[in-house]
Amino acid sequence: MNGAPSLEFAAIAPVAFTSIGAVVVMLGEVLLSRRRTLLGRLVTSYWIGTVLAIVAAAFLALAVYAAGAAYWSGASLAFQPGADPALRLDRFSAFATALVAVAAFLICWLSIAYLAELRINHGEYYALVLLSTAGMMLLVSATDLIVLFLGLELMSIPIYVLAGFDRRKLRSNESAFKYFLVGSFASAVLLYGMALVYGVSGAIDFAAIRAAFPTGNPLGLVGMGLVVVGFAFKVSSVPFHQWTPDVYEGSPTSVTAFMAITVKVAAFAALLRVALVAFGSAIGELTSLFWGLALASVIVGSVMAVIQTNLKRLLAYSSIAHAGYLLIGMATGSAEGYTAVLFYLLAYVFMNLGAFGVLVALASRGRDCEQLEDLAGLARTRPGMAALLTLFMLSLAGIPGTVGFVGKFLIFKAAVGAGLIGLTVAGVLASVVSIYYYLRIPVVMYMSEPGDAALRQEASTGELLVLAVCAAVVLGLGLFPSHAPGIFSGVAALEWARQSAALLF
Numbered sequence: 001m002n003g004a005p006s007l008e009f010a011a012i013a014p015v016a017f018t019s020i021g022a023v024v025v026m027l028g029e030v031l032l033s034r035r036r037t038l039l040g041r042l043v044t045s046y047w048i049g050t051v052l053a054i055v056a057a058a059f060l061a062l063a064v065y066a067a068g069a070a071y072w073s074g075a076s077l078a079f080q081p082g083a084d085p086a087l088r089l090d091r092f093s094a095f096a097t098a099l100v101a102v103a104a105f106l107i108c109w110l111s112i113a114y115l116a117e118l119r120i121n122h123g124e125y126y127a128l129v130l131l132s133t134a135g136m137m138l139l140v141s142a143t144d145l146i147v148l149f150l151g152l153e154l155m156s157i158p159i160y161v162l163a164g165f166d167r168r169k170l171r172s173n174e175s176a177f178k179y180f181l182v183g184s185f186a187s188a189v190l191l192y193g194m195a196l197v198y199g200v201s202g203a204i205d206f207a208a209i210r211a212a213f214p215t216g217n218p219l220g221l222v223g224m225g226l227v228v229v230g231f232a233f234k235v236s237s238v239p240f241h242q243w244t245p246d247v248y249e250g251s252p253t254s255v256t257a258f259m260a261i262t263v264k265v266a267a268f269a270a271l272l273r274v275a276l277v278a279f280g281s282a283i284g285e286l287t288s289l290f291w292g293l294a295l296a297s298v299i300v301g302s303v304m305a306v307i308q309t310n311l312k313r314l315l316a317y318s319s320i321a322h323a324g325y326l327l328i329g330m331a332t333g334s335a336e337g338y339t340a341v342l343f344y345l346l347a348y349v350f351m352n353l354g355a356f357g358v359l360v361a362l363a364s365r366g367r368d369c370e371q372l373e374d375l376a377g378l379a380r381t382r383p384g385m386a387a388l389l390t391l392f393m394l395s396l397a398g399i400p401g402t403v404g405f406v407g408k409f410l411i412f413k414a415a416v417g418a419g420l421i422g423l424t425v426a427g428v429l430a431s432v433v434s435i436y437y438y439l440r441i442p443v444v445m446y447m448s449e450p451g452d453a454a455l456r457q458e459a460s461t462g463e464l465l466v467l468a469v470c471a472a473v474v475l476g477l478g479l480f481p482s483h484a485p486g487i488f489s490g491v492a493a494l495e496w497a498r499q500s501a502a503l504l505f
Contacts, residue, residue, distance in 0.1 A: 021059025190230025196223025
């Protein structure tokens with residue numbers, strides 16, 4: 001028992017803002033769709049979608065502010081309706097919450113013109129994004145198994161719907177159905193693992209589980225393994241990755257960006273807390289499991305990406321390889337490794353969102369930019385977009401001067417420090433292989449004649465805003481990961497990651 005119930009509502013402020021925003025967006029669509037004019041202006045579907053996107057972005061901005069305020073205060077705010085805290089907003093969960101909310105905020109702006117181009121500009125899209133984001137915030141703040149599972153399901157169910165949001169396309173429906181089946185199976189595995197953990201420890205609170213967890217008990221180790229497997233499905237780790245390429249390919253590109261980025265951030269952050277706070281007494285067994293998952297992921301993700309010609313499938317296998325790099329950091333079992341994981345998640349958000357953002361900005365007349373050949377000669381027709389996509393590909397490949405290089409360097413440095421030489425060598429070799437499939441894209445853009453693909457010739461204001469932010473972060477943190485100069489001196493991303501990771505010990 002940790003004492004009497006204590007309801008610190010500041011601890012649930014980010015979740016509350018996001019959830020309220022979802023309700024406002026749904027009501028707003030109903031009210032606006034019934035009107036033909038408003039303030040003398042014709043109410044069109046594009047206008048409604050823009051207004052609802054702005055409303056959703058405003059509530060996400062409030063969530064970012066609440067998470068930032070909790071981080072800078074340094075306090076550990078607990079929402080404790082019973083004897084033990086159900087969730088906690090400390091520096092670690094505030095960092096992950098802000099990262100998820102910023103990514104969702106940018107994706108809302110990215111989606112306005114894209115949904116209109118694909119003629120699927122429906123307001124419930126933004127409500128689903130907000131609901132899923134609220135689930136992610138619950139997931140990263142959870143301190144007991146029940147809230148963890150609730151957060152996981154609230155995150156997942158709206159994404160099942162979003163994956164099939166383009167209802168006219170069979171491929172989109174197929175991706176939603178496949179994601180639902182695999183996601184349901186993963187949830188069942190995770191829930192069974194939780195049941196076994198509760199059975200051997202008699203507790204659902206993470207701290208109580210750690211105190212009572214019998215490290216030598218085979219049933220407890222199986223339960224712990226099943227919990228990790230459940231998360232491995234969510235982060236697309238090999239061998240639980242089979243759904244990823246098909247779902248990424250079939251979903252609308254903005255939805256693919258959302259699930260590829262925010263889900264990975266939330267799942268890895270939650271897995272970090274569960275691994276250290278709940279299963280810290282069995283960290284040796286966990287790091288061995290992470291070692292195997294990491295090795296398989298970097299190898300399979302990198303090798304399979306080489307043979308892809310579909311851009312979304314290529315980025316799907318790329319995300320599998322990046323999950324492997326993150327798992328290398330998890331396998332170190334050290335504070336340096338966990339700091340590297342958090343910094344890499346921050347880097348992953350902006351370099352991946354930038355890459356998907358360019359594909360979104362090129363979608364035209366109901367057609368996605370999907371095939372490698374669609375980018376042929378892009379440097380002549382859209383030189384700005386070609387330059388941006390090249391920058392993001394260089395960062396994903398880990399070329400010096402970009403944030404991707406800093407993230408990989410920190411991961412490999414922590415792995416060498418932990419004595420994981422073989423795993424480090426595998427990660428470096430996979431990174432070398434990735435240069436080939438990432439740089440294939442600039443080669444096609446700059447060294448091929450323009451093809452017949454009808455790509456959009458103008459980007460919207462929201463798309464340009466998102467791409468500018470992503471490019472600035474990729475270059476800024478690539479050059480100044482610790483402390484930025486001048487008016488940006490308050491930006492210390494590596495220090496933020498270090499302080500957040502310290503809360504787990």
